Amino acid sequence: MKTYLIYFSPGGSTKKTLRNIAKGLINTEIVEIDMMKQENRQKKFEFGQNDLVLLGMMTATKLFGVPSQVIGALKGNNTPFVGVVTCGNGYYGSSLKVMKKGMEKRGFTMIAGGGFIGKYSFGRGIAENRPDQKDEAIQLKFGEAIHKKLFIGNNRTLHSKIGIDWPKEGSFSTIKCAIISMIPGLGMKLPASWNKLNFDSSCIKCDKCVNTCPVGALSLKDNVVQDQTKCIGCQACVNGCPKQSITIASNKLIKSVENVAQYRSKRKEPKLFI
Ligand SMILES: Cc1cc2nc3c(=O)[nH]c(=O)nc-3n(C[C@H](O)[C@H](O)[C@H](O)COP(=O)(O)O)c2cc1C
Structure with a gap:
């Protein structure tokens, strides 16, 4: 059995998150696939039912970047997978749900998932050092729980319902998140x-x-x-x-970033589903 860490991580925090989770998986060979590389997204990677895939993507309420290329390069055969999404101390919206649906169509079964906080791509001191030590401890424990569930218990059922991570604090973010989450398609x-x-x-x-x-x-x-x-x-x-x-x-992007940044100072914690 091999464990694959597959990530699209322009700023590196999603990659770090996957590596931290993988520290909790004992006695498994780890293989990394960097989907920032165009040539990897053009390949076809096929996995068996005894493999484990940890897929990590950054979000902008939905999956961000080129998610259809990332997911489209992967083919499972009843392969268990752990979905990991990161956001910059804001909201990951419907991204984890969307990832689950997209991966299931490709032959994978979600056994666990998490919405984590990574350093904000636009700086401004938001989530500056995340994942930090506190996150690392949570991610390690999450990895250990996955190990226990899959490798020891051979249990592939996802017991928690994956929800939408929804803003409550301001009408601008709430409406933006709602609209983006409702638009069909994998990414934004x-x-x-x-x-x-x-x-x-x-x-x-x-x-x-x-x-x-x-x-x-x-x-x-x-x-x-x-x-x-x-x-x-x-x-x-x-x-x-x-x-x-x-x-x-x-200037429009700068304004938009300034606008959302005012809601980002309060530390958010990861949400885990297993
Ligand atoms: C275009 C764009 C839009 C983003 N939108 C959001 C957002 O709506 N909410 C949020 O919390 N973070 C948002 N982010 C921040 C990233 O999701 C976050 O910083 C993530 O941890 C980056 O992962 P990486 O370090 O692996 O690239 C956005 C980033 C970019 C580039």
């Missing part, structure tokens, strides 16, 4: 005009942003060039730039 995207980036002259042309972009939206000619229609706004380039040369250019 920002309008292309919101993805415009500025590249300033401190750029050292190191190529890191070009290589980390999950959709090939950046190329290096004399300077870094962005294809705004390809860009999904995941902030991997902004957060990974060693010189902080890349910034958001869209």
Whole structure:
């Protein structure tokens, strides 16, 4: 039996979360598949009923990025899976439910799931060091519970109902979350005009942003060039730039981030389903 950690994690907190959970799984070989890499999303990965898949994705109320490509690359054969979604101290909306449905169509059975908090992709001091030590302890225990349930008890039934993580504090977030959650489809995207980036002259042309972009939206000619229609706004380039040369250019996106950021200061804890 092998355990696969499969993630789409532009800022790294989803990947960390999966690795922390996996520490609770004893006596299983761990294999990682990074779905930030386009070539991995173009492959077909097939799993047996004795494998375990831990799938981790970041959210923007729904699954964010290219979830249909990620899930579409996976094929289970009654394969147990653990769904992991992360959000930036806000709400993961319907994403875990949507992931469950999408994975079940691909031959997987959800045996556990969790909505976790990761460092906010847009900074502003929100969820700055998360997952932190407290999260790590919770994630390790969650991994141990999965180990006990599946590896010791051979129990594949999900006993908890996966709900929608819903805002209560402000009408703007509540309505936004409700609307986005109700729109059919696996994932959610920002309008292309919101993805415009500025590249300033401190750029050292190191190529890191070009290589980390999950959709090939950046190329290096004399300077870094962005294809705004390809860009999904995941902030991997902004957060990974060693010189902080890349910034958001869209005032609409900046305003939207400022707007939601005012509701994000109170620490949220993970929600677990097993
Ligand atoms: C375009 C975009 C929209 C986001 N929307 C939300 C949101 O609605 N609520 C929230 O809590 N976090 C939101 N986030 C933050 C991420 O879900 C969060 O920071 C996550 O931990 C990032 O995972 P990563 O570090 O693996 O990339 C958003 C991030 C991006 C890039």
